[in-house]
Amino acid sequence: MSTENEAVLPLFTWFHQHPEVGHTEFATTQKIKETLKGMELEPQPLGTLPTGTFALIKGSHPGKTLLLRSDIDALPVAEKAEVSYPSLNPGKMHACGHDIHMTTVLTAARLLTERREQLHGTVFLAFQPAEEVAGGAVELLDQGVTKGCTEFVGLHSEPLLPVGTLGITAGCVMASTDTFRITLTGAGTHAAAPHLGNNPIPVLFGLGRELMLFAGQKVSPVHNYVLSITHVEAGEAWNVIPDTAMLEGTIRCEYPEDRKTLKKALYRLVDSYAEAHQVSADIYWHDGAPAVLNDEEMVQPAAELARKEGFQVKALEMAMTGDDFSHYKEYAKRYQVSDPELQPQTKPLALYVKVGTGLGAPLHNSHFKADPAAIGPAARFLADFITERLRGR
Known part of the structure; x- marks a missing residue:
């Protein structure tokens, strides 16, 4: 494992060993807040929600606000995967890779805080509870804290892809x-x-x-x-x-x-x-989550950057699984209609990247295992992509 990944392995291991299902992610939320404070970021409460948090990375130059989201909840599945850091919470595991998501987004956040002087605009870090139980995104968005965000980036662990591969696809990604x-x-x-x-x-x-x-x-x-x-x-x-x-x-x-x-x-x-x-x-x-749709304006530069950074890029077939990440862009459209100060001529854009975490058991399976070697490169890609998007490229 590279030095880059050795630095994030303890954080990933902690998340993996302490899975909590939707609406009960209290220890997880506390760990995220502690990690953000270690970067001199101020975690904020999500309105009335007891779990989850958000933080802002404000660049030194004016610009738009881009939201980077990580889901934080686990599944009520007893872990059977052979790992040296098994779940310590019986009957619960990160069978959908949210431990990878949290660690990757926090690592990207650390990189972004180190380049504040280069950033144009603001990065909104959203740590969303209850994605697996359906409703977490809507509950977060109903708090109104994301008003003003015009671009949205999400990621998901993908056991159909090896480490070093990103699934970046235009159009419909999930149903x-x-x-x-x-x-x-x-x-x-x-x-x-x-x-x-x-x-x-x-x-x-x-x-x-x-x-x-x-x-x-x-x-x-x-x-x-x-x-x-x-x-x-x-x-x-x-x-x-x-x-x-x-x-x-x-x-x-x-x-x-x-x-x-x-x-x-x-x-x-x-x-x-x-x-x-x-x-x-x-x-x-x-009515559950809408289909997850990737905008070509985000896909093309993301794919180009990924290849430049040494990733294999694959355009995957759409999956019939879903993700409430799709709500973020939908809410942005509603905000623009109800609040003329939010510049309704600005089209909200979204990018949902599938991160290869090693070929193996499928998502939501008790044998699912994500390779943490994917974290460092994926975090660097996200930080670089966000930096470029805020710069207007």
């Missing part, structure tokens, strides 16, 4: 992530006398089959989308027909228009199917 839950209510009765009730379970089976088929008839066959049913629940006893049956799942889309189309179509299908089978239907829908 939108919506969830649904459908509860059908019939009439319960004795299992031996189904004619005295209305069993919702067969209706649920049929509806599930229809749902798996209908999406392909509503969107273009060349558009990426996924509909998955992930949870089915009904009944409590073998000899009792229950009143209700439930299924839930997720819809992922590449295109915003498909997202709207499938939501409307799902409601129509469920209502008509339930009516035809004489059961009532209750639909819960959660």
